[in-house]
Amino acid sequence: MERKDLAIITLKKEAGEIYANQIREFLGENIKINLYSYEENNIIYFNERLVILSVRLKYQEIESICSPDTQIIIPKLTFEKSSFNNVSKLEKSQTVYVYNLSRSMALETVDLIHKLGSGISKLIHCYPGFERIPSGSTILTPGEEIFIPIDNCEVIDLGYRIIDLGCIVDIAVKLNLDYLIKEDLLKKFMDKIIPTSYITEKLLVNQTKLENQFDFLLSSIDEGIICVGNDGIVQFYSHVAKDILGLNENEMIGKHIEEYIKTCNFNNIINSETTHFQRLTKVNNIDINLEIKYTNINLFTGYIMKVTKFYQAEKKQAKLRSQLINSGNISKYTFDDIIGESENIQNTKKIAFKMAQSNSSILIMGESGTGKELFAQSIHGSSSRNNGPFVAVNCSTFQDGLLQSELFGYEEGAFTGAKKGGKIGLFELANNGTIFLDEIGEMDLSSQATLLRVIQEKQIRRIGSDKVIDVDIRIIAATNRDLKKLVCENKFRKDLFYRLNVLPLKISPLRERSEDILLIFNSFKNNLDANFKLSDEVMNIFKSYNWEGNIRELRNIAEYCSYLGKNIIEESDLPEYIVESIDSKEECKQLLMKNTQIEIPKFKRSINDYIFVLDKVNKAYTNKERIGRRKIYEVAVSEGRFLTEQQIRSILLELQDYELIKVLSGRGGSIITDKGVYFLEQNK
Known part of the structure; x- marks a missing residue:
């Protein structure tokens, strides 16, 4: 480990040794301490990383002979409880003299005695050159030899002042050694000294206790955790990360992450404003699974990095994957798996991603083979439920009555053939996740009624049971049929349709x-x-x-x-x-036309008149033009066909009765139906 250099500058050599021993109690041999004193006259150029200067008046002098990157700390000092007990025994109303080697130092000592709660109202500072102290006075001094005349005075030696706890913590932080400040050392030191600020010291002890508890929790997690600021500088990492990366204690603190994980181009991650980054990389010839996430919380803004040895992560994932795949409760696809650069598919993906952020039901509509389940899985993976199960069921694969037992489960003996011990339903399996009901248009009416109740009450009841089970599920349904048409035909419940169709998503066909x-x-x-x-x-x-x-x-x-x-x-x-x-x-239409013969209706007029009108409607439809009876009448006149406008109107209505055309309201004209196209091709 890199050793940290610290200089301690005092007036007397003995005071410096006391400070050094005190600091070593907390930081041990992780720090190299160099002692300098004016008593020894060894004040020279200082190149240490940090300087502790006990003489405030010497600050400018010392600063002028320090390295430009050296930090200078004027420490807060206090007394040990044992030496300060004598002060508490003094009468609070008496006059007490406080002696030190200079006027400023004597004033500092007076101020400290007041702060520590002596209760003595009259403290007079004195120093060499001070006028004579009256005979019989009480004198307090912090371990200094008194160089002024005194007669019959009581001298109470408080001993050398020691560094306050807050200052020791400050030293540790500046040298990136704060992890060495342990709770037991804090408690031992707090019992020994009088803190200059009770609240500060109490908070330090509580904070350290919380940090130790947090460190314990992190050590129980398999992944290593590294906190990196927006500048790429490591601010913290767990013991697990230290072991995985093969580091010494606290070695990486204050260093750029790329010094240790060289394959991580951190600047590119920041510049691209990436919120999530994951890759497999090598560190010290070991395969490491690296995951980086941006976070912004009260006390930290930057990136949280998770590091895991690949074989450990793979072993864990394989175990979980085997459990999930066996039950089919896993989504495999994301929006990245949906291929397409067209504006159509890009817009659909954007809409689907926004829908994923909601918790409402989604109805995916699209022809067979358009990728409805692919979208359903992607929506689940981008939702707040992505850590929950994804359960898919095709409603068309079950006969009437069996679908309910599959969806909601059943109790033992609920019906003939029921498994011993009963069976859990897919809705229970999907709890806290997503259930995908494919081909919802094929669901029988009885199951539709039960599903509607589940959506409304958020509860299910297994078949044969009177017990109600609460479920928290997001429903995604899909169909390639026209549900509105099924509703009109009473084949699909209207109330269920509107429950499912909260967020409709249309998937366009490939063509x-x-x-x-x-x-x-x-x-x-x-x-x-x-x-x-x-x-x-x-x-x-x-x-x-x-x-x-x-x-x-x-x-x-x-x-x-x-x-x-x-x-x-x-x-x-x-x-x-x-x-x-x-x-x-129109491949399907062509095949139907070849194999289906439409019977000629019993028209009221000659079939040729109907073929003529049908042909004109078909041409207009092909050319994407509107056509009505007046336009058809004008064409008939130009071609020498004797049909009145009223006769053409009757023909159009008759063709509509036989479902060969559809007459639109107002001036919309008429359009030919698929059946009309087949009929025209067969009889033209």
């Missing part, structure tokens, strides 16, 4: 963010460790293809291409269904 397609595809390709490339034609096909299976379908294509064993994937290498659908963005 609406075509700029992300190749980026996501390359990510899948890299995960497969494949080296093929896509031709320009294939890349254009990917951007125009409908991707009705969304990201799940894209991942399947990436895997398919990886098995072809080709360096460049051409158009001819793609699956047949993709090539066939290149010219159509």
